[in-house]
Amino acid sequence: MSETKTLHKWFWVWEFEKEERWLNEMAQEGWALTCGGFCTYTFEKCEPGEYIIRVETLDNSSDFENFMEELGAESVGRCFRWGYFRRKSELGEFNMFSDIDSRIAHLDKIGKMLFLLCMANIVIGLANCTGATSSRLGWLNLLCAALLAYGLGRIHGMRDGLKHDRALHE
Incomplete structure (x- = not known):
């Protein structure tokens, strides 16, 4: 029976690079991600550096996950629109983004999700703070917004930086 451990750690959605870096540090220490979820990560003992871990936003189709399987990567978790993938490091470099435009598209997907959540919290917060049915918790939605x-x-700062880099290389 293999040795496993479960850790609970919080990352904001805009800290996806920090999350991915931590997951790869765990893999370098000999702990391969087997299941990623909401603030919960399960690892199994492996050879140090055996796997490379990547995190990506997913849409509702299975096309991307099928593409990852073709590249030799396996899906090891999903949390809302985040997908967690691992691939044996012996297969070589494992990048999710082939160029700056694909990285910008990734950031745009995250930005759209954050924008919708922000607007929903503003509307709910304002609705809960005003009117005959005002709630004392409306401020919580406004704080979330x-x-x-x-x-x-x-x-947006990350995306603008990439656009600047792209302009310099053109």
Whole structure:
């Protein structure tokens, strides 16, 4: 029976690079991700550096996951629209983004999700703070909206930096 462990760790959606870096550090220490979910990660003992882990936003189709399987990667978890993939490092470099445009598209998907969540929290918060049925918890939605707007700004900053890099290389 293989040795496993489960860790609980929180990452904001705009910290996907930090999350991926941590998962790969765990793989370098000999702990391969077997299941990724909401703030919960299950690992099994493996050879140090045996796997490379990647995190990607997914749509509702299975096309991307099928494409990952063709590349020799296996899906090891899903949380809302996040997909967790691992691939044996012996197969070589494992990048999800072939160029700057695919990286920008990834950031745009995250940005759209954050924008929709932010707007929903603003509407719900304002509705709960005003009118005859005002709730004392409407401020909580407005606080969530502010936090999501901060994350949206971080994503836009990353995207604008990539666009600047692309312009320099053209």
